[in-house]
Amino acid sequence: MLVKDIMTRHPIMAASDTPVTEVQSIMSQNGIRHLPVVGDGKRLQGLITRQRLALKADELGSLNVWEITRHISQLRAGQIMLKRAQVITVTPNRTVERAAALLTDYKISGLPVVEEEIVVGIITETDLLRAFQIMLGLPMSGVRVTVRMPNRKGEFNKLSSVIAQNGWGVTGMGSFPTPRNPGKYDLVLKIPDVSVDEVQEALSSIPDQTIVDIRAAV
Amino acid sequence: MASEITYGHTGPVLKLEDVAIAYKVRGGEIEAVQNVSFEINRGESHGIVGESGCGKSTVAWAIVNFLGANGYVKRGSVKFLGQELVGKRGEDLRRLRGDQIAMVYQDPMQALNPSMRLGDQLKEVLTVHRGLSNAEAEKRAIEMLERVYMPDAANVMKRFPHQISGGQQQRVVIAMALLNNPALLIMDEPTTALDVTVEAAVLDLIAELRREFDTAIMYITHNLGVVARVCTKVGVMYAGEMVERGTVEQIFKHPQHPYTQGLMRCVPKLGADKASSMLYPIRGRVPPPNSRPIGCIFGPRCDYARERCRLERPQPRIMSNGVEVRCHFAEEIDPAQWQPHEDIELPTVHEVAPGEPLLKIEHLKKYYEVSGTTLKDLLGLTPKRYVKAVEDATFTVRQGRTLGVVGESGCGKSTLIKTIIGLENSTDGKAEFMGFDITGDISSRDLAVIKELQMVFQNPDSTMNPSYTVGQQIARPMLRFKTVPKKQVRQEVIKLLQAMRLGENYMDRLPRQLSGGEKQRVGIARALASHPNLVLCDEPVSALDVSVQAAILNLLLDLQSKLGTTMVFIAHDLSVVRFFSDDVAVMYLGQIMEIGPADAIYAPPYHPYTEALLSAVPIPDPTAEQKHIRLEGSVPSALDPPSGCRFHTRCPRRHLAPEEGAVCATQIPPWQEIGNGHKIFCHIPQEILRTFEPVISIKEKDESHVS
Numbered sequence: 001m002l003v004k005d006i007m008t009r010h011p012i013m014a015a016s017d018t019p020v021t022e023v024q025s026i027m028s029q030n031g032i033r034h035l036p037v038v039g040d041g042k043r044l045q046g047l048i049t050r051q052r053l054a055l056k057a058d059e060l061g062s063l064n065v066w067e068i069t070r071h072i073s074q075l076r077a078g079q080i081m082l083k084r085a086q087v088i089t090v091t092p093n094r095t096v097e098r099a100a101a102l103l104t105d106y107k108i109s110g111l112p113v114v115e116e117e118i119v120v121g122i123i124t125e126t127d128l129l130r131a132f133q134i135m136l137g138l139p140m141s142g143v144r145v146t147v148r149m150p151n152r153k154g155e156f157n158k159l160s161s162v163i164a165q166n167g168w169g170v171t172g173m174g175s176f177p178t179p180r181n182p183g184k185y186d187l188v189l190k191i192p193d194v195s196v197d198e199v200q201e202a203l204s205s206i207p208d209q210t211i212v213d214i215r216a217a218v
Numbered sequence: 219m220a221s222e223i224t225y226g227h228t229g230p231v232l233k234l235e236d237v238a239i240a241y242k243v244r245g246g247e248i249e250a251v252q253n254v255s256f257e258i259n260r261g262e263s264h265g266i267v268g269e270s271g272c273g274k275s276t277v278a279w280a281i282v283n284f285l286g287a288n289g290y291v292k293r294g295s296v297k298f299l300g301q302e303l304v305g306k307r308g309e310d311l312r313r314l315r316g317d318q319i320a321m322v323y324q325d326p327m328q329a330l331n332p333s334m335r336l337g338d339q340l341k342e343v344l345t346v347h348r349g350l351s352n353a354e355a356e357k358r359a360i361e362m363l364e365r366v367y368m369p370d371a372a373n374v375m376k377r378f379p380h381q382i383s384g385g386q387q388q389r390v391v392i393a394m395a396l397l398n399n400p401a402l403l404i405m406d407e408p409t410t411a412l413d414v415t416v417e418a419a420v421l422d423l424i425a426e427l428r429r430e431f432d433t434a435i436m437y438i439t440h441n442l443g444v445v446a447r448v449c450t451k452v453g454v455m456y457a458g459e460m461v462e463r464g465t466v467e468q469i470f471k472h473p474q475h476p477y478t479q480g481l482m483r484c485v486p487k488l489g490a491d492k493a494s495s496m497l498y499p500i501r502g503r504v505p506p507p508n509s510r511p512i513g514c515i516f517g518p519r520c521d522y523a524r525e526r527c528r529l530e531r532p533q534p535r536i537m538s539n540g541v542e543v544r545c546h547f548a549e550e551i552d553p554a555q556w557q558p559h560e561d562i563e564l565p566t567v568h569e570v571a572p573g574e575p576l577l578k579i580e581h582l583k584k585y586y587e588v589s590g591t592t593l594k595d596l597l598g599l600t601p602k603r604y605v606k607a608v609e610d611a612t613f614t615v616r617q618g619r620t621l622g623v624v625g626e627s628g629c630g631k632s633t634l635i636k637t638i639i640g641l642e643n644s645t646d647g648k649a650e651f652m653g654f655d656i657t658g659d660i661s662s663r664d665l666a667v668i669k670e671l672q673m674v675f676q677n678p679d680s681t682m683n684p685s686y687t688v689g690q691q692i693a694r695p696m697l698r699f700k701t702v703p704k705k706q707v708r709q710e711v712i713k714l715l716q717a718m719r720l721g722e723n724y725m726d727r728l729p730r731q732l733s734g735g736e737k738q739r740v741g742i743a744r745a746l747a748s749h750p751n752l753v754l755c756d757e758p759v760s761a762l763d764v765s766v767q768a769a770i771l772n773l774l775l776d777l778q779s780k781l782g783t784t785m786v787f788i789a790h791d792l793s794v795v796r797f798f799s800d801d802v803a804v805m806y807l808g809q810i811m812e813i814g815p816a817d818a819i820y821a822p823p824y825h826p827y828t829e830a831l832l833s834a835v836p837i838p839d840p841t842a843e844q845k846h847i848r849l850e851g852s853v854p855s856a857l858d859p860p861s862g863c864r865f866h867t868r869c870p871r872r873h874l875a876p877e878e879g880a881v882c883a884t885q886i887p888p889w890q891e892i893g894n895g896h897k898i899f900c901h902i903p904q905e906i907l908r909t910f911e912p913v914i915s916i917k918e919k920d921e922s923h924v925s
Contacts, residue, residue, distance in 0.1 A: 006225045009432035010260060010401030012300045015313070030229065030300035041348035041398070042317055118348070120399065130225065 003099050004092035006131045007113045007121035013038045016045055016078030023077050024053055034110040034122060037081045042118045044089065046081030049110075053080070089114045090123065100128050137172020137190030138218060143199045146213040147187045147206075148178060158206050159187065166202055168194060186212065230257035230297075231401050231434035232281065237294035239273070239280045248507045249292065250276045251458045255534070258402070258451075263428050263435035265449035265466070267442060267481070269763040270734075271504050273458040274438045278404050281436075282315055299401060316347040320395035324407040326387035329394075330379040336390055337375030343397045362393045366423055369851070383852045385416030392423065399431060406438045413626045414790060415849050418834035421448050422848070440763060442485055443793075443836030446470060454478045457504050457515045460534070464541030466840045474541060474548045476520045479556070484768040486797035488837050488914060489820060492775055496565075497797070498558050499769035503733065514546070521559050522551055565776035573617030576784050577638070577752060582647035582657075584608040584630075584637045584808075588857060605856045607633040609808040609864075611647070615752070615801075620778070620785040622799030622816065624792055624831065628853050630808040631788045635754045638786070639673050652751065669699040672750040676757035678737035682729045688715075688740050689725035695747040714743045718773065735766035739773065746777065755787045759794065771798060792835045796820055801895070804828045807864045808856060814896030823907035825898045826871035832913040845913045863887045863901060875901040 013036045014023055027035055027050070037046040060068055090099050090111045102111060103125060110124035133139070149155040163170065172190035191199055196216050203211055239251040251273040258264045266274045279285050281296055281303065296303040298314065306314075323329055331339055340359035344350045350358070356375070363371035366389045379387055388408060395403055405424070409417040425448050428435055437449055445452050446466060453463040454477065462475040473479045480500040487495070502519040511517050514527040526546055534544045545551070558564060585604035594600050608630045615621045623631050636642045638649065640660030649656045654667050672695075675681040682691055692711045696702045702710045712722050718739040729737055738758060745753055755774070759767040771794070777783060789795050795802060796816055803813040804827060812825035819828060833847040849868045854860055860867045863882045872879035879901075887901045898907065 008260070010231060010299065010318070010399075010434075014301075015310070026300050032300075043348075127225070134225070 001096045001131060001135070002092065003090055003094050003096060003113055003123055004121070006096060006127050007092065007123040008127060009121045011036060011112075011119065011122040013042070013119060014048070014077050015039055016076065016081070018077040019073070020053070020075040020077060020080055021073065023048055023080075027053070034112070034124060035077075036112045036119050036122065037077050038119055044084055044087065044112055044114050044117055044119050046078070046083050047087045047112060048077060048081045052082060087112065091115060092120060096128060096131055099123055103128070135172060136174050136188060137170075140171045140190065140192055142171055142190045142192035143194055143196050143214065143216050144172075144188065144190050144218050145199050145203065145211060147189070147203060147209050148181075148184055148212045149187065149209045151177070151183050151185045155185075155209065156187070159203070159209065162202055162206060163189075163191070166194075166198075168192075229300075230259050231299060232436065233257040233295075233297040234277070234281075235295050235297075237277070237280065237296060238292045239276055239285065240290060240292040241285070242288040242290075247292075249458065250289075250507050251280070253294075253534075254455075254458075254460045255294075256453050256460060256463055258434040258436055260401075260434055261428060261432040262451060263424070263437050263449045265437045265439065265445040265452035266455055267439060267445055267452060268455035269440065269504055269765060271457075271506075272455045274455050275406055276458075277455075278321075278406055278436060278438055281402075281404065282319055282321065283311055316343075317398055318401045319404065320398065320400040320402070321404045321406070322388070322391050322395050322408045324410050326384065326391045326411075327379060329391045330387060332379050334378075335375070336377055336379060336382075340375070340390070340394055340397065343394055347398055358397065359393075362397050363390070365396075365427075366390075366393045367419075368393070383416075385412055385420065385852065388412060388416075388420055389423070392420070392427075396427060396431065396433070400433060402434045402436065404436045404438075407440070408437075409444060410439070410441070414792070414831060414834045414836075415626055416852075417444075417836070419848050421836070424448055441836060442470075442481065442764070442838035446838050446840045446842075447836045454481070457510060458507060459515055459544060460542075461516065461544045462541065463534075464539070468539055468541050470838065470840050472539070472541075473553065474537060474543045474551065475516075475545050476522055476551060477516045479551075479553045480519075481764060482838070483556075484764040485838050486771075486793045487839070488793040488796060488832075488835060488842075490793070490797055491816060492797055495797075497768035497771055498564070499772060500765040501559060503735075514544075516545075521556070522547060565772045566779055573619075575614045576617045576652060577615040577786075578648070578650040579614070579638070580612050580648040580650075582608060582611040582634075582637065582649055583645040584633050584642060585645045603857060606808050606859055607856055608637065609859070611810055613801075613803055613810065613813055615784055615786060617751075617784055618778075618782045619800045620787055620798060622795035622802040623786065623788045623805060624790065624795050624802065625805035626831075626853055627790070628807075628856065629805045630856075631805055632756055633808075634805070635673070635756055635786065635788060639671055639754055640668070665699065669695075669701065669748045670751040672745040672748060672753050674738075674742050674745045674753060674755045674758045676760055678734070678741040679729070681741060682737065682744075684729050687726050687728055688720075688732070691729075691740060692743050692747050695744060699748045701748050710747075714747060717746075717777065718743045733766075735762055735769065738762060738766075738770055742770070742773065742777075746781070746783070749781070750783065752784045752786070755785060757789055758787075760789060760791065767794070774798070792820075792831060793837075804831065807853060807859055809864050810899065811865065812896075812898050814892065815894060818892070818894065818896040822910045822912060823892060823898065823904060824910055824913075825900050825907075826869050826902070827865050829910060829913055830870060837914065843915050845911070847913075863899075871902060874906050876903075 012030055012032060016037050016039055023035060033050050035048040036044055037048060039045050063071060088102060088106055088111060090102060090113055092113050092115055099111060110122060112119055113121040113123055147159060168191050170189055171192050174188045176186055178184040178186045196214055200214060235255050237254045238249055240247045240249045254277055268274055280291050291304045337359060341355040344355035344358055360371050360375060363374060368374055368389055374382060409420050412420060439445060449466050452466050452469050453460050456477045462478045469478060473482055483498040486497060500519055513529050514532050517523045517527040532544050532546045534542045536542055537548060584607050586607055588603045588605055589595060590600060611634055625631050637644050640663055643659035644657045651667060689711050692714055693707050696707050696710060715724055720739055759770050762770060778785060787798055799816050802816045802819040804811045806827050811827050812819060830847045830849050833845045847870055851868055854867055862884050866872055866882035872882055875882050881901050887899050890898045890904050892898060
């Protein structure tokens with residue numbers, strides 16, 4: 001799964017001369033938190049986030065009421081945006097986990113996706129969370145089982161051969177080191193078109209592996 | 219059942235709300251489109267269907283503000299990617315059109331500059347809108363041409379538009395539209411002018427590109443079959459209003475608005491014939507924008523109209539299955555209970571026993587001489603070259619029967635007809651009509667023969683004298699052939715007009731005062747005025763709307779059964795040909811490839827070419843599944859047709875022929891008799907041809923999830 005697979009293509013964008021009042025209404029009406037500012041044929045110039053729309057007390061402090069109105073009505077997207085050099089971006093061929101790492105490292109919530117400086121999409125927390133659901137097979141019905149196994153070679157082979165013997169398929173999968181239990185790995189599988197009992201019976205016979213959780217409805 | 223999986227944000231790219239579009243004209247303004255609302259999501263293709271004059275294209279133009287100086291969006295909002303387009307400055311709109319919205323129109327030649335090389339036109343998009351360097355733009359343009367499966371892309375860049383075929387031109391236009399990765403692609407009848415085989419390839423391409431680029435597509439067409447193939451959602455427009463909107467499956471399976479139901483009854487299903495099924499035209503016609511009824515806009519043509527429909531304009535309602543319908547009584551209407559209204563006259567069709575052979579064509583050839591431009595050519599030193607438009611046509615048409623002729627454009631269908639009627643003389647072969655020899659052109663023919671052979675043309679506009687009244691046009695053949703005494707001509711013309719359901723008052727009208735369907739009726743009346751024995755129809759319904767098409771086909775059927783007229787019927791729509799004809803001939807590059815009774819042609823054993831044609835026809839039924847056979851390349855030049863079997867260069871089944879298809883290139887194939895007059899011109903043995911599976915199968919709804 002790469003960024004290009006899960007990003008939102010054709011994101012809503014604005015030009016740098018768009019009035020800030022319009023920027024605000026575009027963002028609130030469409031329920032978006034990131035608005036790339038582009039010019040020159042979709043070239044990224046900057047990014048407006050909700051925070052950029054917040055009033056800057058120090059800038060307005062010396063102005064009276066009338067001047068504030070005029071100041072705001074004359075503001076343009078280009079003046080309030082985060083400038084290109086400060087915007088963290090990602091390319092369409094990066095992996096989703098790397099994109100997620102960028103979000104957590106910089107404590108931000110979205111990344112414009114650029115290809116040779118041209119905006120081709122946007123990827124946000126929402127997209128990554130949706131990808132997470134899909135990877136674990138949430139949209140499909142089936143049995144969700146978590147198997148705990150020792151961290152050594154050949155363990156997964158035992159599990160997969162049992163699944164293969166039964167002629168089952170897998171619609172979602174995830175694996176991670178067991179929390180607070182070094183030396184073990186947990187593997188989450190989503191198996192469609194079977195019953196909980198069938199899975200329980202087949203998988204519990206595998207030596208050294210235990211079913212820590214099994215459920216049909218997620 | 220798995221729920222729909224979506225990646226990324228799927229909000230609408232385009233959202234229209236209660237849009238009304240008006241044109242300012244002398245003495246007020248006309249609301250061409252009223253209260254149209256719909257939205258198109260990312261990666262979705264939304265079809266807009268309806269008869270001509272229903273405002274489909276007007277909506278598309280309004281989105282990009284191409285309405286012209288007197289048109290404007292009067293009410294409502296058009297939102298593109300969350301931004302209001304109505305009232306936007308020209309400069310902003312221009313930028314949007316270049317960067318985010320692209321359009322593909324019906325005629326690719328009009329979208330391409332004939333005096334610029336294709337490469338320069340493609341590069342311009344990138345250098346102007348994106349400021350790329352020339353070399354970079356060139357690279358991108360070639361890549362995109364390869365994406366749309368253009369053979370020899372780098373070379374095509376150097377050519378001019380007229381140097382590539384129509385299907386390739388449309389590909390270039392699509393490639394140009396996609397170069398900037400637009401969020402919205404507006405396609406206005408992009409395949410209407412193309413052959414079925416080319417159309418099928420372009421439709422495949424559109425579907426593929428939509429998935430890959432996540433582009434929202436607004437697809438305008440009048441062809442229900444095309445909608446069923448490429449669209450996910452469809453809106454039906456009638457007289458400037460959206461009357462029904464839903465997913466393709468819902469609309470095709472359970473049309474709820476009477477207009478949608480009427481449209482479905484107008485198109486022949488592929489495989490339907492005139493004996494077992496009937497077409498029901500919608501009575502009346504689309505009201506002009508300034509005289510629309512106060513109540514339901516479809517009321518005057520609706521078979522279910524009640525008092526309420528006359529008084530109150532229905533508002534769009536969401537039905538239980540999620541379809542939006544603009545009808546007061548949509549729940550109560552059951553299409554299965556529908557009975558044709560008494561105003562619709564339906565033809566009485568009875569099977570005609572094959573009579574005496576009327577037209578006998580044997581090994582007919584028509585070559586056109588091509589003169590070269592070099593000095594040697596002018597001096598006559600080089601051998602003469604010929605366009606072999608018709609090569610070896612052999613068939614018989616019996617009294618009272620209809621022979622349908624199908625094939626791609628340039629296959630010689632029209633030349634064949636022109637040779638029979640005498641507009642061209644034949645090069646070689648025998649042609650006999652009622653015992654008379656008709657190999658020469660019309661000047662050498664007896665008046666009695668001319669009288670018995672008449673023709674209906676595709677485009678009634680260009681075949682009628684614009685300054686003659688309808689009455690004069692129809693009376694002319696009667697006077698010329700003296701079929702009717704002079705005093706009775708007027709009576710006879712009125713009788714004919716009534717047979718065409720036009721009425722006496724049409725006598726004194728001029729062609730420009732008639733609609734397309736009416737003109738075609740006059741054209742048919744004129745062809746029938748001399749009581750001909752054989753009528754040749756060259757695409758008589760291709761230029762007409764489906765409801766008019768149904769009416770004209772019914773009319774022709776009715777006349778045929780009343781007068782016993784024999785017909786030769788050319789059309790590129792295979793379902794129409796199947797419906798209308800008793801016998802069908804399939805032509806390719808001047809050669810008849812397969813001939814036989816209609817039902818035999820549309821079922822195995824097929825000629826490989828027939829098979830490919832059938833798999834390309836768009837079927838107005840989203841549950842129908844077609845085999846995916848696409849012919850590669852374009853029809854070879856008739857100037858230098860391939861040796862042996864003319865189809866061997868594109869034949870997808872060639873490997874099945876003896877010697878792995880080596881004979882196809884060297885030997886002319888034999889005529890294989892399948893029985894019952896069905897003959898196939900192919901090297902592949904009958905036994906193998908019989909094993910082909912039917913091209914079209916109706917799949918049962920079954921979407922089990924496979925991991």
